[in-house]
Amino acid sequence: MATVTFDHVTKAYADGTIAVNELDLLIKDGEFLVLVGPSGCGKTTALRCLAGLEEITAGQIKIDARIVNRVPPKDRNIAMVFQSYALYPHMTVFDNLAFGLKLMKTPKQEIKRRVEEAAKILNLETLLERKPRALSGGQRQRVALGRAIVREPAAFLMDEPLSNLDAKLRVQTRAEILRLQRRLETTTVYVTHDQVEAMTMGDRIAVMNLGVLQQIGTPPELYDNPVNVFVAAFIGSPAMNFATAKADDGKLVLGGTTLHLSGEAAKAAAQNRGRDLLIGFRPEDLVLNGNGRADDVHIPAQIDVVEYLGHEELIHAQSEGHEIVALVPSEQKVQAGQEVKFAIQSNKLHVFDPETELNLTARG
Amino acid sequence: MGGSSRFGRFQGMLFASPALIVLGLFVIYPAYYTIRLAFYQGDFNFHFFHYLGLKNFKDLLTNDPDFLDTSKFHGFNIVKELVYKSDGGALINNVHWVIFYLSFSLIIGLGLAVLAVRVRYERAVKTAIFVPMAISATAVGIIWLFVYSPNPDTGLLNAIIHGFDNGFHPIAWVGRPSLVNYCLIFAYIWASVGFVMVVLSAAIKGIPAEIMEAARVDGAGEWNIFRRIMFPMLSLPISVVTVWLFVNVIKVFDIIYVMTSGGPGTSSRVIAFTMYEETFQNFSNTRGPGYGAAVAVIMLVLVAPVMVLNVRRFRSERVVT
Ligand SMILES: Nc1ncnc2c1ncn2[C@@H]1O[C@H](COP(=O)(O)OP(=O)(O)O)[C@@H](O)[C@H]1O
Numbered sequence: 001m002a003t004v005t006f007d008h009v010t011k012a013y014a015d016g017t018i019a020v021n022e023l024d025l026l027i028k029d030g031e032f033l034v035l036v037g038p039s040g041c042g043k044t045t046a047l048r049c050l051a052g053l054e055e056i057t058a059g060q061i062k063i064d065a066r067i068v069n070r071v072p073p074k075d076r077n078i079a080m081v082f083q084s085y086a087l088y089p090h091m092t093v094f095d096n097l098a099f100g101l102k103l104m105k106t107p108k109q110e111i112k113r114r115v116e117e118a119a120k121i122l123n124l125e126t127l128l129e130r131k132p133r134a135l136s137g138g139q140r141q142r143v144a145l146g147r148a149i150v151r152e153p154a155a156f157l158m159d160e161p162l163s164n165l166d167a168k169l170r171v172q173t174r175a176e177i178l179r180l181q182r183r184l185e186t187t188t189v190y191v192t193h194d195q196v197e198a199m200t201m202g203d204r205i206a207v208m209n210l211g212v213l214q215q216i217g218t219p220p221e222l223y224d225n226p227v228n229v230f231v232a233a234f235i236g237s238p239a240m241n242f243a244t245a246k247a248d249d250g251k252l253v254l255g256g257t258t259l260h261l262s263g264e265a266a267k268a269a270a271q272n273r274g275r276d277l278l279i280g281f282r283p284e285d286l287v288l289n290g291n292g293r294a295d296d297v298h299i300p301a302q303i304d305v306v307e308y309l310g311h312e313e314l315i316h317a318q319s320e321g322h323e324i325v326a327l328v329p330s331e332q333k334v335q336a337g338q339e340v341k342f343a344i345q346s347n348k349l350h351v352f353d354p355e356t357e358l359n360l361t362a363r364g
Numbered sequence: 365m366g367g368s369s370r371f372g373r374f375q376g377m378l379f380a381s382p383a384l385i386v387l388g389l390f391v392i393y394p395a396y397y398t399i400r401l402a403f404y405q406g407d408f409n410f411h412f413f414h415y416l417g418l419k420n421f422k423d424l425l426t427n428d429p430d431f432l433d434t435s436k437f438h439g440f441n442i443v444k445e446l447v448y449k450s451d452g453g454a455l456i457n458n459v460h461w462v463i464f465y466l467s468f469s470l471i472i473g474l475g476l477a478v479l480a481v482r483v484r485y486e487r488a489v490k491t492a493i494f495v496p497m498a499i500s501a502t503a504v505g506i507i508w509l510f511v512y513s514p515n516p517d518t519g520l521l522n523a524i525i526h527g528f529d530n531g532f533h534p535i536a537w538v539g540r541p542s543l544v545n546y547c548l549i550f551a552y553i554w555a556s557v558g559f560v561m562v563v564l565s566a567a568i569k570g571i572p573a574e575i576m577e578a579a580r581v582d583g584a585g586e587w588n589i590f591r592r593i594m595f596p597m598l599s600l601p602i603s604v605v606t607v608w609l610f611v612n613v614i615k616v617f618d619i620i621y622v623m624t625s626g627g628p629g630t631s632s633r634v635i636a637f638t639m640y641e642e643t644f645q646n647f648s649n650t651r652g653p654g655y656g657a658a659v660a661v662i663m664l665v666l667v668a669p670v671m672v673l674n675v676r677r678f679r680s681e682r683v684v685t
């Protein structure tokens with residue numbers, strides 16, 4: 001159990017690539033923090049810096065109050081689950097789990113007890129004598145988790161631990177990891193490129209792009225109040241719609257349509273009168289034909305394609321020269337080519353500055 | 365494709381036949397001929413005069429001090445005798461070769477492999493160490509003759525020792541029966557260690573980096589990573605290299621021929637050298653070429669079990685991975 005602090009951490013590789021740029025993070029004791037971002041944004045690098053597998057170029061990493069910049073991985077008391085699992089192929093499952101404990105010169109009896117306990121938690125009891133090559137992907141994954149938990153380390157680091165599992169197993173294991181973490185209350189830094197994983201698992205989420213931390217917050221904070229275009233587009237599935245509109249007093253002009261705004265959006269429009277702004281709205285916030293609320297904004301659209309998903313359907317449409325997507329309950333019958341009007345609550349509309357890409361309507 | 369159909373099988377034989385013919389003509393038949401010759405009074409012209417049974421083998425092992433000097437062995441501590449006797453004949457010399465050549469080539473080769481993957485100019489360093497491997501054993505022998513030479517102008521080893529100790533008198537390294545075998549073995553290690561290093565360092569590179577990183581995070585330092593991760597994961601390549609070294613050392617001949625011709629006296633002879641001597645130099649004497657053939661059979665018997673083990677091991681590895 002520990003806190004983890006990244007203080008202006010920069011990592012530049014020998015070839016000049018700046019993989020992590022001035023990263024500041026404060027991970028609380030027992031917290032499940034998800035580090036998310038597109039491939040290549042520096043998540044793995046940040047995690048490896050914390051593990052001690054990469055030397056940082058500038059800044060400070062602290063585990064509790066101890067600065068670990070120069071501490072080798074073996075003395076950091078952390079456990080890591082690798083994307084490839086990195087099980088020791090020549091050892092049985094038991095020995096894989098026991099490896100770290102053996103190195104700490106734990107008494108044999110104690111090793112046996114702890115390995116068996118971890119095996120029980122992870123349903124590995126019948127597999128202890130097997131070699132990794134005789135295990136399925138899901139079983140290997142559990143061994144990798146087991147290897148981390150038997151050591152009772154100060155923190156778990158996990159690098160895309162679910163990415164080699166099939167979709168069904170991934171959902172199941174997601175819940176398993178969460179349950180495990182809640183039970184052990186071990187500080188966890190979890191890396192993924194999958195925003196669904198991030199949203200469902202994280203106490204808090206840190207979104208990174210191009211080595212730079214974009215925003216850190218709870219899942220609802222990121223969803224409701226993305227600080228910039230990147231976070232807005234990255235968080236949420238299907239992704240947020242964007243369109244360019246001209247700002248005027250209390251309204252935005254989107255092609256031939258005028259959007260009469262209220263609240264924060266109206267303020268943002270007024271302050272930027274005459275400028276082109278970027279508006280963003282989530283597919284699930286669009287309501288087909290509206291429901292007559294006073295603060296609704298209406299957007300006309302022509303339907304291109306309808307994707308039926310069972311409970312819901314995904315409507316692809318053209319609106320004032322922009323492609324937009326709406327997620328609506330599937331009982332609403334619409335067809336391709338149909339002209340419709342989507343309504344959206346004014347306070348669900350995000351307005352971004354196209355130059356700084358910052359959210360002008362961010363609340364709180 | 366019809367591998368099991370009659371036509372398919374015929375086709376298969378047809379494609380394999382050139383190789384089979386060459387193999388039969390130049391490997392299987394000569395091997396058969398040699399083994400048969402070992403039991404006969406015969407010659408190289410397909411004559412087998414009369415059957416001798418095991419006489420050649422009996423003579424070799426009990427009645428030929430150049431091959432195995434039984435008079436030099438006393439007591440029961442065979443291992444000790446094997447290691448310390450340096451004048452027990454060609455067979456005992458070869459045992460020395462196996463022990464020292466094998467262990468030092470492996471240890472030095474493995475050490476270099478572990479270090480080579482870390483140094484800055486890995487390619488250059490590896491090439492430098494590998495080069496002796498590409499030189500013929502004849503050239504290796506000549507190079508080391510210079511190194512060991514007692515001549516003050518050419519003898520590198522004597523010069524080096526002299527540099528440390530002014531009172532040192534040059535030694536004829538390969539001229540002393542007590543030193544000659546170790547000098548030859550060392551030269552041969554120098555020539556082989558590059559191969560061991562290249563094979564093992566390639567194998568080390570084949571170990572996924574994440575496995576070693578996982579071990580580091582799990583609390584392993586350099587030594588534990590080597591002992592508990594790297595070494596066990598290299599067991600297959602190490603066993604392959606060991607077999608290669610073993611076969612190499614059982615048939616070692618050329619470097620000895622060039623450097624000492626088995627001398628001084630017969631003190632640096634090995635099995636293959638005896639085979640050559642008896643087959644091509646002494647065959648007109650009473651023993652005849654069958655005696656040399658018997659030496660060849662003994663070599664085959666020594667190498668065969670190792671080869672069989674190796675093939676088995678390979679098969680079982682392939683099944684499980
Ligand atoms: N060993 C390395 N040497 C040079 N560049 C690297 C190395 N490892 C990663 N990078 C670069 O650093 C950036 C971040 O990589 P990484 O941390 O693996 O991203 P992520 O895990 O988010 O996909 C990428 O541009 C990648 O190409």
Ligand SMILES: [Mg+2]
Binds near residue numbers: 043044
């Ligand atoms: Mg990664």
